[in-house]
Amino acid sequence: xxxxxxxxxxxxxxxxxxxxxxxxxxxxxxxxxxxxxxxxxxxxxxxxxxxxxxxxxxxxxxxxxxxxxxxxxxxxxxxxxxxxxxxxxxxxxxxxxxxxxxxxxxxxxxxxxxxxxxxxxxxxxxxxxxxxxxxxxxxxxxxxxxxxxxxxxxxxxxxxxxxxxxxxxxxxxxxxxxxxxxxxxxxxxxxxxxxxxxxxxxxxxxxxxxxxxxxxxxxxxxxxxxxxxxxxxxxxxxxxxxxxxxxxxxxxxxxxxxxxxxxxxxxxxxxxxxxxxxxxxxxxxxxxxxxxxxxxxxxxxxxxxxxxxxxxxxxxxxxxxxxxxxxxxxxxxxxxxxxxxxxxxxxxxxxxxxx
Numbered sequence: 015x016x017x018x019x020x021x022x023x024x025x026x027x028x029x030x031x032x033x034x035x036x037x038x039x040x041x042x043x044x045x046x047x048x049x050x051x052x053x054x055x056x057x058x059x060x061x062x063x064x065x066x067x068x069x070x071x072x073x074x075x076x077x078x079x080x081x082x083x084x085x086x087x088x089x090x091x092x093x094x095x096x097x098x099x100x101x102x103x104x105x106x107x108x109x110x111x112x113x114x115x116x117x118x119x120x121x122x123x124x125x126x127x128x129x130x131x132x133x134x135x136x137x138x139x140x141x142x143x144x145x146x147x148x149x150x151x152x153x154x155x156x157x158x159x160x161x162x163x164x165x166x167x168x169x170x171x172x173x174x175x176x177x178x179x180x181x182x183x184x185x186x187x188x189x190x191x192x193x194x195x196x197x198x199x200x201x202x203x204x205x206x207x208x209x210x211x212x213x214x215x216x217x218x219x220x221x222x223x224x225x226x227x228x229x230x231x232x233x234x235x236x237x238x239x240x241x242x243x244x245x246x247x248x249x250x251x252x253x254x255x256x257x258x259x260x261x262x263x264x265x266x267x268x269x270x271x272x273x274x275x276x277x278x279x280x281x282x283x284x285x286x287x288x289x290x291x292x293x294x295x296x297x298x299x300x301x302x303x304x305x306x307x308x309x310x311x312x313x314x315x316x317x318x319x320x321x322x323x324x325x326x327x328x329x330x331x332x333x334x335x336x337x338x339x340x341x342x343x344x345x346x347x348x349x350x351x352x353x354x355x356x357x358x359x360x361x362x363x364x365x366x367x368x369x
Contacts, residue, residue, distance in 0.1 A: 108162035108317070112142065115155025115189075122167075133157070134172070134189050141168045144189060148172040151190045158186045161202075163317035166293070171198075174209035175216065180293050181314040182237070203235040205294050208250075219257070223274055226253040226263060233291050240310065246271040246290040254280065298336045298345070305330045305349075309366070316342045323367040327355060 110122045114133055122137060130137055134151035135144050142159065144151075151172070161167050161179045168178050172190040179185055183202025196216045208216045210229025218225040220236040223243055230250025236243045245254050247270055253263030254272045264280050266272050271285040292299030293311070300308055306328035309320045315338055322328055330353060339345050346357045346364075358365045 108164065110140075110162070110165055110167045111160050113158040113160070115157065140166075141170065143170045144172040145170045145174045148190055154188050154190050154192055156186055157189055158184060160184045163314050171196075171209075173211065173214075176207040178205040178294055180204065200234055200236060202237055203233070203293070205231070205233045205291055207231045221257070222276060223254060223256050226255070227251070233294075237310075237314075241275050242273050243275070244271055244273045244290070246285060246287065248287055248291065256280075292335070296338045298338065299334075301333045302331045303333070304328060305332060305355075305366070308332060312342070312345070318342065318362050318364055320364045320366065323358075323365050327366050327368065330355070 109124075112120045112122055112125075112135075114120065120129055122142065125137055127136070130142075131147065131150075133155070134147045135142055136146060137143075159167065159169055159179065161181055161183050163182050166178065166180055168176065169185065169187075170176050171187055173196060175196070177185060177198075180203035183200070183204060185198060185200055185204060187198040191214065194214060196211070196214050197219060198217070199219045201220070204218075206216075206218065206227075208227050208229050208231070212228050216227050216229075218227075218234055220234065220243060221238070222236070223245075225232065225234055225245050227250065230252055231248040232250075232252050233246045233248065234244070235246075245252060245266075247266050247268050249268050251265060251267070253265050254274075255261075255263045256274070264272055264282065266282055269284055269287060270282055271290065272280055272282050274280045286301065289299045289301055298308070298311060306322070312318070313320050332349070332352075334348070336345055336348060350356055350369075354369050356367055356369050358367055
């Protein structure tokens, strides 16, 4: 059909433009001509209905447009492997919960307004606010806000401090601050925009270190299954200390990160802030990052378990920016297109393998 020929010609022109743009990227460039030839061989011989052809062409075009924006650094390999189908993993979010001081567990997906107002909080979409009704709280109690895999959430504490919780994280805090120090406890990852109060320092405690601030913006990452603890300063100033050494704080400037592994010394280094807080903007962003670290973040967001069929694949290094797609297959396709790997999905388990 004439429309089909026009569709195919438009897609060829698009990919010619892709080849020109990708030639300027000093990293791996897919063999577009070879891949297109295989695509034509599969789809042109048996002309299906026009809607199917348009769907296939649109998928190919979208993939190549995205590849322009994504550069890869990885180990080289030989062979001409056939493309492997990437299956769909379930990304249905679980419930965000709030545990009150008496142990009651409230699902914020189903919470009644009266339940929250009784503890001095109110809920608006994906935000729990304690600041508006802080003065109405008669009895101060500890609350714990928990996010599951595949969900993030925001809470405004009683002092006006804003906290964004990443997936699979937990924040414990008082319903109102009354002590000389404003202390919260974190497991997982969170971005803090601390309300300024010089008379009452704000302290984030984790299992191994404390971060002390007066008023600033910073990101803290401390997952139990990761060796490294990281605090990244966006604005203001922070002090970092080991949990058992509260007298010796390490201070860092905006744009710097302090990291620590158990048994080692704290390390301060300059980082790209956008990479460290990309999750807050619904993105995965990494620069020469090993694949196993990237897959840790993927597991938390898509609620899947990922293992490696070949341990060497863990140390493939990638650089790029990707959106947190609604479907995990859209994200995994980029890794398959840019490297000699494939993903085998069995239920909620994914195995990373060589092609």
